[in-house]
Amino acid sequence: MLDIGNLRSLQLLFSQGFQCKPSKPLPQHLEEFVQSSGEHGVIIMSLGTLVGQLPQDLTEEIAAAFAQLPQKVIWRHKGDKPATLGNNTLLVDWMPQNDLLGHAKTKAFVAHGGTNGVQEAMHHGVPIVGLPLILDQPDNLFKMEVRGAAKVIDIFTMNKDIFLQGIEEVLHEPSYRKNMQRLSRLHRDTPMKPLDSAIFWIEFVMRHKGATHLRTQAYKMPWYYSVDGVF
Structure with a gap:
């Protein structure tokens, strides 16, 4: 199962221009x-x-x-x-x-x-x-x-x-x-096309059952740490 940390990582991948492609001839x-x-x-x-x-x-x-x-x-x-x-x-x-x-x-x-x-x-x-x-x-x-x-x-x-x-x-x-x-x-200038990179990381997370080892430890912190700086 994908957790919120890995979902955010995938969101960042999909924001890297995977839909960009060479232009085709116009009508x-x-x-x-x-x-x-x-x-x-x-x-x-x-x-x-x-x-x-x-x-x-x-x-x-x-x-x-x-x-x-x-x-x-x-x-x-x-x-x-x-x-x-x-x-x-x-x-x-x-x-x-x-x-x-x-x-x-x-x-x-x-x-x-x-x-x-x-x-x-x-x-x-x-x-x-x-x-x-x-x-x-x-x-x-x-x-x-x-x-x-x-x-x-x-x-x-x-x-x-x-x-x-x-x-x-x-x-x-x-x-x-x-x-x-x-x-x-x-x-x-990337080592692989953005769409190929997105596919790789989606399959990576699936292969490793959610890839929890990549999840940031910040998600284990108590909720009040996120508002501590306000006071």
Whole structure:
């Protein structure tokens, strides 16, 4: 049986990017759209699946900012089409996110900061414009920001000009891409693939009946030791 200590260890293993993988060719209609961007490249935007759609006024601000860019934009968007949408922006219900992040023409990733998206961006070396919303998203993005690989924007005070300035900073300041590519090299430089590592340790725990010898002795301490420092 797995105890709480080993469950935490497995959780850490699964947070090391086991879902990251090489990109595959894009569907033809997406590839044609990406190639039409020319030398300017593409920006992709996705805010995950937990938040269905943003308030309409905020959506209009984001669309208006995108419309001023020379880049093409692929935006996973739910809800009504923004009135300010530019000809450079493609709205989609779903996107092959990993494959787009791995495309040579992708210049930036506008993201909410979910663990999977951040790790995929890091794996492929794509800098992030972060719009954190809930849960662990602010923490994930601030960790990237302090490493110079992301620009975090407060979505609750954001307008068109703030959003546009953030995107242009990430696009035109080379340090963002350089820092993310450095993190990508570190992320990839492992003795075995993250998924293989996760499988090994799951089977290790099963073979050794819970691997209690790896359980930290801190779990044997009385509960009041955890609150002793409060007083």
